[in-house]
Amino acid sequence: MTTLAESKLLFKGADWDFDLIKRVHEACGEIGINEMGLDPYPNQIEVITTEQMLDAYASTGMPLFYRHWSFGKEFARNEALYRKGYQGLAYEIVINSNPCLVYIMEENSATMQTLVIAHAGYGHSHFFKNNYVFKQWTDADGILDYLEFARAYIAKCEDRYGQEEVERMLDAAHALQSHGVHRFPRKRMADLRSEQKREEERRLHGEQLFNDLWRTVPAGKRKPNKDEDERRKALLGLPEENLLYFLEKTAPRLAPWQREILRVVRLINQYFYPQRQTKVMNEGCATYVHHRIMNRLHEKGQIDDGSFLEFIHSHTGVVLQPGFDDRRYSGINPYALGFAMCCDIERICTKPTDEDREWMPDIAGNNDPYGTLRDIWANYRDESFVSQFLSPACIRDFGLFRVVDDEEQEEMNVAAIHDERGYRKIRRALSKHYDIAYRDPDIQIVDVDLAGDRKLILGHRVLDGIVLEEGDTQKVLQHVADLWGYDVKLVEADDSGVVRGEHTASPRRPFM
């Protein structure tokens, strides 16, 4: 019988301890960094229990968060699902911070811990550190400090202004959070640490700022001219698609602490923005990396056949893509698509077919799969990733087809399938599907009626004739009206100028 030391095996059986985690981490690093050339953040691995995992679920995975009832609701929902066995818990949660926080569950077997460390500690961590969207948008060094600040700040507000008022404010801010991101980088990168430091100064300064809404002195007999419109819009920075930003800066009646809460919600939401844009790539990268690492560990004799089979079993579950007519179907599985595309790119690099040479001449047969993948992981997001690298082979494997559902028609229509004519159409359609800018309704603040009753006017650019959902829109608009303090109007018009709908709201309990 051989002992562990003689046989090179990292572990035997399912039990693990901290030494083992360390050995596994090193062995994964050996493959991930030295063989695949990954460049992850340093890892901080934290072992947690089931309950702590449920806690983390409730606060969007972050280790600390401000308090709000909606997180309690989330917790209650997940707990009920978990208790009844409808939903298993994730094996791990990873936080885009420096050092990269990896939460692993104590129930995991040694094999699963290896998988998790490879997946999160090397896959996700590499992606977070290198992908351009994350680099541009998030501040991995400052996020935990900022969350700490946000939590303390909101707790302080609760003490001072009452839980109910703060809750109302957060409700309003949360309702608008899908429209509280800057989609285009500004001059300054988000630097959450100095953000937190300057909070006080900024507030003081903000209070002294001149707000054109309060102009009451008649400005002489200036005739309203065409420029007036332009001037007003420029002054207020219109049009503005970041509703939270606009309200924070311009809403006339908000108290400084209320503006600050809007800002907190906006900045935290901005931090999550890249994750929404890179779901497929991020999971694809992590899944591909753990798959490679686990295979290599097995080849090198560092894990035995038993745990390799355990890994295969779990991996297969993760990358399962049920068909559209399957009961389990709930959209395209980002793990499955991402992993399949990464594997496909590796194949194209090493064993290209004629078709691949025609479709992706740049990378076909370059024999550097890892370098190619690293480059892709760094420079694309889901939308561009799909539109560039979804190969016909992949479309065939998934049996992808495109369905067009036109209200005017009797039936839905199959517009493209996996054949010569369909590849490009499917690729384009799927890429659009991952384009956040296309999927979120395009709503902007268009104008403010400064001369009249200070009505705030928003516009929704209707695409493909799909208008906003009536009930929710009315509720959100009510929040906007309360924040703005005066009437609010939302006009839905399509590109040809046809108005498809109008919603209005008046403040009921304005924030002040």
Place this chain on the structure above:
Amino acid sequence: MHIIDRRLNPGGKSFANRQRFLRRARAQVRKAVREASGTRSIKDAGKGGEISIPTGGVHEPHLHRSRHGGMRDYVLPGNKKYIEGDGIPRPEQGGGQGSQASDSGEGEDEFRFALTDEEYLDLYLEDLELPDLAKRQIAGAKAVQWRQAGFSTSGPPSRISVPRTLRYSMSRRIALKRPKAEEIAALREEIEKLEREGGQFDALQALRLDLEQRLARSKRIPYIDPVDVRYRRLESNPKPIAKAVMFCLMDVSGSMNEHMKDLAKRFYSLLYLFLNRRYEHVDVVFIRHTHEASEVDEQTFFYSRETGGTVVSTALFKMAEIVRDRYPVDQWNIYAAQASDGDNTSSDNAVVLGQLKDVILPICQYYAYVEVGMDDEDDHPGAGEPSTNLWRAYRRVPVDAPFAMRKVRHRRDIYPVFRELFARRPEGVSAEGA
């Protein structure tokens, strides 16, 4: 790489959020809890569990496109038979139309989640209170409990508060400028150094004088003076009686059928739950009676049959006897719940009333009489006042006694009747009125 074991960190991070959520949805949760109670078995009456509330109240709105109308475009996996140009009939609404339909995540109209036992009971028994709890607490104020209450300048050595004492000592030392030990040590060192080096006699002399003065001063001003010492003071408080006994009285003669017993049992279990929440310790005594009464265990109480006449007063005498033997009135809070179909031997009514008024009610916190009936009995509005033997007798109980009676015909009535009996009353209108 670091590994941190977080497992020992205190859990319940979401507790505050959960409470906020429950507070937010309180009205709906309460309604759901009360509705759920009708369908639960007795054993689970007090357990937490899954409830579902309408999503409306806890809905979080956001701006999103409508799920209907317009031109839509889906890419789906798993094509087996379709070719370009095929038509597919539109699925029924809500049939999971690709990922677009599911990503808003609001398909469900009900929000299901689990309440803990504690939360469940809180809502279940909300706004209920034990009648006349205050009176007995004061009346039974023989036992005392000690409670920490500030500090005093005298006391036994075992109760010295060291931090407090040292705090006073320090402020006194600072105020009186007691030389510090380090200063003296430094002075000594300097003197030694000068002595070793020799010469500088004057300086040495001055230092020695200084040292002497300081030593004298530190001797005069002690490190800890008796005036510094503080003791942790205790205060005695009357200890509320934390024990209650609950008497379950039931007629088990042939006229009581299973349905009636079930109603009674439900009422008893509610009462038990309720008492259990309020008292550290609750005893339950089961007394069944036909024409004679006996104390039995729970199983016998609910499930065995007796035959015989019906003489209610026997149960009351039995109860009085048990109280006398085992439950001294000054140590126990006494509650009684009686269930019967209302039959009684006519000649016994006067005895019952007398025993109740003179013996039982004066020692009871509360006496509830529940008259159980069949649910197929007429339920017309006038039927609120049954005219059974016992009911007529009990109507003669003085209104200011801690006594209440209700008629129950159906399971679903149990909880409302219970709430009615124990509902929190405005000041001065309490059942007891004493």
